[in-house]
Amino acid sequence: MKYNEQAKVLENREFASGYRYLTVEAPKQAAEMQPGQFVHIRVPTLEQSALRRPFSVFDAADGKVTVLYKSVGRGTTALSKVQVGETVEIQGPLGRGFPAKCDGVALLVGGGFGVAPLHFLAKRLPKSILFVGGRTKDDLLALDRFEALGVETKVATNDGSAGYKGFVVGPLDETINELRAKGEKFELFTCGPDGLLKAVTERALALKVPGWISVDRHMICGMGACFACIQKTVRGNSRCCIEGPVFKAEELVW
């Protein structure tokens, strides 16, 4: 069931430069939300005709929904000005999320705000390892929140300011090789820029392991009604908001 709730803002806190946690009271959606699903938020300070903005769910529990967002344009900048106690209209749970179980170790691969749905997922999959990459150590988000869940984290930065120097697929491939050497099973889960999604898709297909890829496309309705949010798949032009955002690696056509 999908809902449109008038949700009271409980938190809208900057935790790193340009990045915030927005937590709202949305009990119906919180109760049914699955990892990888998203919400469509109406930014109250934008003009009446402004479209909603889609955000993956970082956490949903106890009647509350949290998103982790980056201020990139006029909508997210306006959202950053919303005060605790004010109301935002939020539609969800939307889309098809990640499966809530995993055969073996869950390798979670995130880039930028793509770590958001992986955090919610990690709560359900205790045997997970998070791989996250960025240009510098300042781009590595919410590591403390993953560590608090007991998730092992492996980081890569292009400038070497933290962890592995280079791209995140470096440490990912190392771990994959170790697991394969030990004969351990694993699955891949990813969300982030298209380049990263492609790299993870390729690995899932080559290794014949399940790969779950969360795709980000510009959206209008978020409900499957307008056909704006297209990703090419083996079925043709698929709507990310309803057939995704999480696709199986073998469904995607890049």
Added chain:
Amino acid sequence: MVNMGTNLGGLAMRSPVATASGTFGYGHEYRDIVDYSKLGAVTAKGVRMEAWPGNAMMRHAEVPGGLVNAIGLQGMGVKHFLERDMFMYSMVKDAPPVIVNVWGGTEDEYAQVAETISAAGKPQIGAIEMNVSCPNVKAGGHTFGQDPKVLFSVVSKVRAATKLPLIVKLAPNVPAIAPYVQACEDAGADALSLINTIPAMVIDIEKRVPVLGNRTGGLSGRCVHPAAVKVVYDAHRVTKLPILAMGGIYEAKDAIEFMLAGASAVAIGTATFSAPDTAAKVYDGIVEYCERHGFGSVGELTGALCES
């Protein structure tokens, strides 16, 4: 009690408020969050005979006061619509009749789609709306709605193919609407839909490229409303055909303007995306307006402009 019932060229509507094609999927997608009891009809997204992939991404851009879209009429074809989407629609609570928006690459295809829909005999299907005015898909370099002779011909063919109430959806970007209205009347249409989107373009100045995959698209939303009111007004002055008006309705006031200009019913489009409760609020606002102004029935609003 205000009588909110209306009749759109043979389509009995319990409410003058409908949804606009392409903005409400095939009618069932919003079933969890929209109160259908205040809708007089829903209009399905455009269907043709076969599946159609639509345009390349990007398919839309938000602009001040509205939206430019170039979806390109993606769909699975009429058979899929009749079997799968109409089945999904049968599960919607308080569902009103469906107006099926149709299009084709040729005049014969328009007629074939209309005939297929009629022959299916689905009781929930209340009318056919011909889209001869989509700016995003062209046949022979122009849309069927840009030449009154072509328009007369294609509407006549569809008229012969169906007994369902036939609505023709016209483009706003013509020098004068009267010849197009006349062509629809002569060809036996039962009603008109006004307006489709207005051709538009958005450019990314940093990359120096068009934003839309299709390069150009159609403008809808708040900003088109006054232009749409003018077209409805012009059309109503030259025809007795009932008009389903759309273009930038966000509040009851916008819908009432359309009715005073000559519309018998209205459709909510782009507003649903940001505020899915728009149709219900518009319905309530029309009731309130009728009560305040002493109108016993919503039909009395049609063309009730006080002009000297």
